[in-house]
Amino acid sequence: MSSLAEHSPRKGQSLEKQVDTVRVFDQSFYWLAVIGAIGIGGVLLWIAVQIGLSALPAIQSYGVDFLTTTTWDPVRNIYGVLPQIYGTLISAAIALVIAIPVGIGVAVFLSENFLPNAVRTPIALAIELIAAVPSVVIGLWGIYVLIPFLRPFYNFLYENFGWIPLFSTPPRGNSLLTLGLVLSVMILPTIIAISRGSLIALPRDLRQGALALGATRWETILRVLIPAAFSGIVGSIMLALGRAMGETMVAAMLVGNSNQITPSLLAPGATIASLIASQFGEAGREQVAALLYAGLILMILTLIVNILAEIIIQKFQNVE
Amino acid sequence: MNSDTINTPNSTSSNTTQEAILRAENVSVTYGSFQALRGVTLDIPKNQVVAFIGPSGCGKSTLIRCFNRLNDLIPGTKVGGKVTYQGVDIYGDKVDPVQVRRRIGMVFQKPNPFPKSIYDNIAFGAKINGYKKSEMDEIVERSLRQAALWEEVKDKLKESGLSLSGGQQQRLCIARTVAIEPDVVLMDEPASALDPISTRKVEELIQELKENYTIVIVTHNMQQATRVADLTAFFNAEAEEGGKRFGYLVEYNKTEAIFNNPKEEYTRQYVSGRFG
Amino acid sequence: MATTEDTIGRTKKINLTRSARTPFRSYFDFFMTFLTGAFTILTIVPLVALVWDVVRQGIDRLGIQSFTELPPPPGLEEGGFGNAILGTLITLGIAAAISVPFGVLAAIYLSEFGRGTRIAYGVKFATNVLAGIPAILAGLFAYTVVVLTTGGFSAFAGGVALSVVMIPIVVRATEEGLLLVPQEMRQAAVGVGATNFQSISRIVVPAALPSIATAVTLALARAGGEAAPLLFTALNNNFWSTDIWQPIATLPVLIYFYAIIPYEAQKEIAWAAALVLLGIILIVSISSRLLARQRL
Ligand SMILES: Nc1ncnc2c1ncn2[C@@H]1O[C@H](COP(=O)(O)OP(=O)(O)OP(=O)(O)O)[C@@H](O)[C@H]1O
Ligand SMILES: [Mg+2]
Numbered sequence: 001m002s003s004l005a006e007h008s009p010r011k012g013q014s015l016e017k018q019v020d021t022v023r024v025f026d027q028s029f030y031w032l033a034v035i036g037a038i039g040i041g042g043v044l045l046w047i048a049v050q051i052g053l054s055a056l057p058a059i060q061s062y063g064v065d066f067l068t069t070t071t072w073d074p075v076r077n078i079y080g081v082l083p084q085i086y087g088t089l090i091s092a093a094i095a096l097v098i099a100i101p102v103g104i105g106v107a108v109f110l111s112e113n114f115l116p117n118a119v120r121t122p123i124a125l126a127i128e129l130i131a132a133v134p135s136v137v138i139g140l141w142g143i144y145v146l147i148p149f150l151r152p153f154y155n156f157l158y159e160n161f162g163w164i165p166l167f168s169t170p171p172r173g174n175s176l177l178t179l180g181l182v183l184s185v186m187i188l189p190t191i192i193a194i195s196r197g198s199l200i201a202l203p204r205d206l207r208q209g210a211l212a213l214g215a216t217r218w219e220t221i222l223r224v225l226i227p228a229a230f231s232g233i234v235g236s237i238m239l240a241l242g243r244a245m246g247e248t249m250v251a252a253m254l255v256g257n258s259n260q261i262t263p264s265l266l267a268p269g270a271t272i273a274s275l276i277a278s279q280f281g282e283a284g285r286e287q288v289a290a291l292l293y294a295g296l297i298l299m300i301l302t303l304i305v306n307i308l309a310e311i312i313i314q315k316f317q318n319v320e
Numbered sequence: 321m322n323s324d325t326i327n328t329p330n331s332t333s334s335n336t337t338q339e340a341i342l343r344a345e346n347v348s349v350t351y352g353s354f355q356a357l358r359g360v361t362l363d364i365p366k367n368q369v370v371a372f373i374g375p376s377g378c379g380k381s382t383l384i385r386c387f388n389r390l391n392d393l394i395p396g397t398k399v400g401g402k403v404t405y406q407g408v409d410i411y412g413d414k415v416d417p418v419q420v421r422r423r424i425g426m427v428f429q430k431p432n433p434f435p436k437s438i439y440d441n442i443a444f445g446a447k448i449n450g451y452k453k454s455e456m457d458e459i460v461e462r463s464l465r466q467a468a469l470w471e472e473v474k475d476k477l478k479e480s481g482l483s484l485s486g487g488q489q490q491r492l493c494i495a496r497t498v499a500i501e502p503d504v505v506l507m508d509e510p511a512s513a514l515d516p517i518s519t520r521k522v523e524e525l526i527q528e529l530k531e532n533y534t535i536v537i538v539t540h541n542m543q544q545a546t547r548v549a550d551l552t553a554f555f556n557a558e559a560e561e562g563g564k565r566f567g568y569l570v571e572y573n574k575t576e577a578i579f580n581n582p583k584e585e586y587t588r589q590y591v592s593g594r595f596g
Numbered sequence: 597m598a599t600t601e602d603t604i605g606r607t608k609k610i611n612l613t614r615s616a617r618t619p620f621r622s623y624f625d626f627f628m629t630f631l632t633g634a635f636t637i638l639t640i641v642p643l644v645a646l647v648w649d650v651v652r653q654g655i656d657r658l659g660i661q662s663f664t665e666l667p668p669p670p671g672l673e674e675g676g677f678g679n680a681i682l683g684t685l686i687t688l689g690i691a692a693a694i695s696v697p698f699g700v701l702a703a704i705y706l707s708e709f710g711r712g713t714r715i716a717y718g719v720k721f722a723t724n725v726l727a728g729i730p731a732i733l734a735g736l737f738a739y740t741v742v743v744l745t746t747g748g749f750s751a752f753a754g755g756v757a758l759s760v761v762m763i764p765i766v767v768r769a770t771e772e773g774l775l776l777v778p779q780e781m782r783q784a785a786v787g788v789g790a791t792n793f794q795s796i797s798r799i800v801v802p803a804a805l806p807s808i809a810t811a812v813t814l815a816l817a818r819a820g821g822e823a824a825p826l827l828f829t830a831l832n833n834n835f836w837s838t839d840i841w842q843p844i845a846t847l848p849v850l851i852y853f854y855a856i857i858p859y860e861a862q863k864e865i866a867w868a869a870a871l872v873l874l875g876i877i878l879i880v881s882i883s884s885r886l887l888a889r890q891r892l
Contacts, residue, residue, distance in 0.1 A: 246730025
């Protein structure tokens with residue numbers, strides 16, 4: 001507190017004047033903070049508007065057909081992102097199919113006292129760390145370690161279940177399935193952290209109430225706790241979906257960047273993000289415009305998903 | 321205070337004719353290194369209402385939670401002595417706490433309905449305990465009637481249990497407890513969060529439930545104890561050398577005797593309001 | 597065994613053992629616990645495998661020259677990625693210079709002035725949505741705002757793109773840190789006549805400084821690993837560069853380019869660079885989390 005004493009009006013200085021400058025200073029600081037805060041919204045808006053405006057020329061040239069065209073041909077300047085939209089959604093769907101049950105399961109396992117704290121804490125930390133690994137490093141690992149490791153399984157799937165459309169093409173390591181698998185691991189920390197948070201935040205009485213009725217532990221979890229934490233869990237899944245759709249480097253390195261739509265998950269494909277990452281370097285003016293249009297589509301998709309996620313999670317917190 | 325001198329109804333009154341459904345024998349509870357309760361011995365006779373009274377922190381909740389093994393949920397809790405339900409040691413090796421809780425229900429201080437519909441709040445316990453789907457409507461209605469809630473909610477069974485008032489929520493919690501037909505209902509200050517009218521409803525309810533259930537109720541409200549309880553146990557907390565406090569049973573007798581003619585000085589002071 | 601009758605006259609045997617459960621009920625609990633436990637292990641396995649492989653593949657090539665030398669031209673063996681490390685530091689420096697003052701001011705507003713207000717609610721909402729924007733879009737944004745207007749790819753453009761990644765992290769973590777400062781401290785400061793600015797700048801922010809430092813470090817760790825925002829902003833550079841208006845090499849972009857070209861030496865450099873990047877990020881992430889936990 002001694003530092004504050006120095007700030008009381010000094011002798012020999014007019015009290016009024018001191019108060020005046022201090023107030024002006026205080027006010028400007030307040031407004032600076034306000035500007036900083038509102039600036040966050042401003043940045044968000046700026047990004048949206050900027051990308052939207054830059055995409056405008058391409059929107060004018062290609063219109064809505066851009067969404068339904070399956071060619072990406074810089075030579076003839078024909079551009080469409082249907083295969084990329086397809087690949088974005090399919091790889092994200094694969095990731096969610098795996099990550100939802102696993103993520104909720106882990107969230108429950110780590111929110112209950114199945115493990116002593118001394119074990120639970122490092123595991124939770126390790127899961128948080130998955131989110132910290134740079135995606136190029138995951139991509140590098142995916143190319144040289146994971147794909148060779150998965151190849152025998154892919155061959156097995158193709159040879160034995162090739163009659164199912166999902167596995168009907170000879171496996172190349174780079175594929176929507178590989179991307180989906182890696183994405184599932186990458187989005188797990190999001191699902192686990194937020195779901196676990198909303199499970200832990202549930203009132204203790206709820207669990208006691210169920211157990212006091214003779215419910216087993218898992219009956220309590222599945223029928224009372226998970227439904228009660230439902231919106232938090234759904235919100236976490238939405239956030240994870242947004243993350244999966246926007247992931248770039250892993251997609252660019254593992255999906256194969258092939259401009260096609262096939263039902264086979266073993267076939268290479270592309271996502272919007274991987275298209276932008278892999279094409280931008282060599283792109284001429286026309287193609288850059290088309291890529292900005294693709295970026296706008298990605299932004300709209302992820303904005304919708306993220307805004308929904310936020311609304312769901314906020315609603316949940318307000319109920320608490 | 322010597323626990324040997326503590327009276328149990330069996331040794332003092334006509335209650336000896338009553339069969340004890342729950343029995344605590346020399347029960348001590350420690351949370352980690354803290355002994356919350358020491359050497360409690362008492363019998364809960366069948367189809368009676370037993371009230372636990374005593375100053376805050378003397379271990380009433382701790383004891384009541386021993387009866388349905390809810391203390392199991394708190395890590396580091398140790399229960400010494402013996403608790404028997406119809407002669408079976410509920411802390412015995414092979415005993416499944418789930419089965420204990422299925423027979424010994426509990427109503428909590430703060431109403432804690434599940435965030436589900438009124439109907440599902442009651443159906444939940446019944447379903448997991450193997451009652452048939454076809455009986456469910458009947459069970460829901462019967463339980464709500466028993467809890468004197470049916471008339472108020474019969475038209476909105478699909479609404480959330482959380483949409484009810486506090487008093488209604490508490491009766492919903494009682495309804496969901498009786499839905500699975502336990503033998504004993506434990507109530508830990510069930511009316512302390514309620515307004516006077518709701519409190520009266522809950523008290524009337526206890527009187528009615530007594531026909532079919534054995535009830536153990538913790539209360540801070542001495543009027544309430546005299547109104548609802550057949551027997552009353554008075555607990556106190558005492559400081560040991562070194563400042564550690566532990567709770568123990570001071571006196572246990574017919575409610576009337578505890579309030580009008582207590583044997584112990586502490587009890588007399590407490591019930592006459594001249595105490596902590 | 598004792599018996600008793602229930603309200604509707606059925607006789608219930610007193611069986612309190614597990615055998616009183618239906619078989620489904622008794623096995624289901626075991627099964628679910630086992631399954632979710634297995635899921636938990638399954639979740640960690642890829643991380644452990646990845647760290648292990650990166651160490652194994654990267655360690656051979658790692659040496660002093662990694663930090664001091666330029667990458668070799670295709671076909672040659674020797675060399676390192678010193679320029680990329682320097683470039684990562686420079687772009688991060690630019691990103692921090694933009695995002696930290698901005699983010700900290702916003703966080704100060706959220707925790708000191710705006711608590712519970714509509715504006716604060718909106719700002720938090722915007723922060724969370726911004727955090728969810730794919731990094732590649734931050735790159736596109738910086739491309740259109742900086743690259744197109746300044747006439748070329750540059751370290752500065754890369755820094756701008758990374759600052760977009762950092763801002764939400766800085767805001768959220770700083771706000772958390774400020775909220776941990778006890779309310780009494782503020783009251784004490786205001787009580788002796790301090791203005792808001794004095795109380796915040798002399799008392800609150802210094803008290804929260806460790807958390808703010810952690811927040812900034814975490815944001816740097818996160819942004820330092822991003823390649824997507826740099827691909828068409830900072831681009832790449834095979835030489836040493838400290839000019840913020842020139843393209844610049846960075847570790848993530850170098851890893852990406854070298855991972856997808858078919859030269860063995862470059863591949864090895866990519867692994868070594870991955871080891872350095874991953875090592876720094878994991879160490880920073882673990883230690884800042886441990887520090888944050890200690891403070892609680
Ligand atoms: N989970 C716990 N861990 C550690 N100590 C506990 C725990 N629960 C209760 N205690 C302690 O045990 C003692 C008895 O607590 P208990 O809740 O049984 O008291 P009570 O008689 O129910 O009080 P009240 O009338 O306030 O509800 C208290 O000193 C309390 O601090
Ligand atoms: Mg209590």
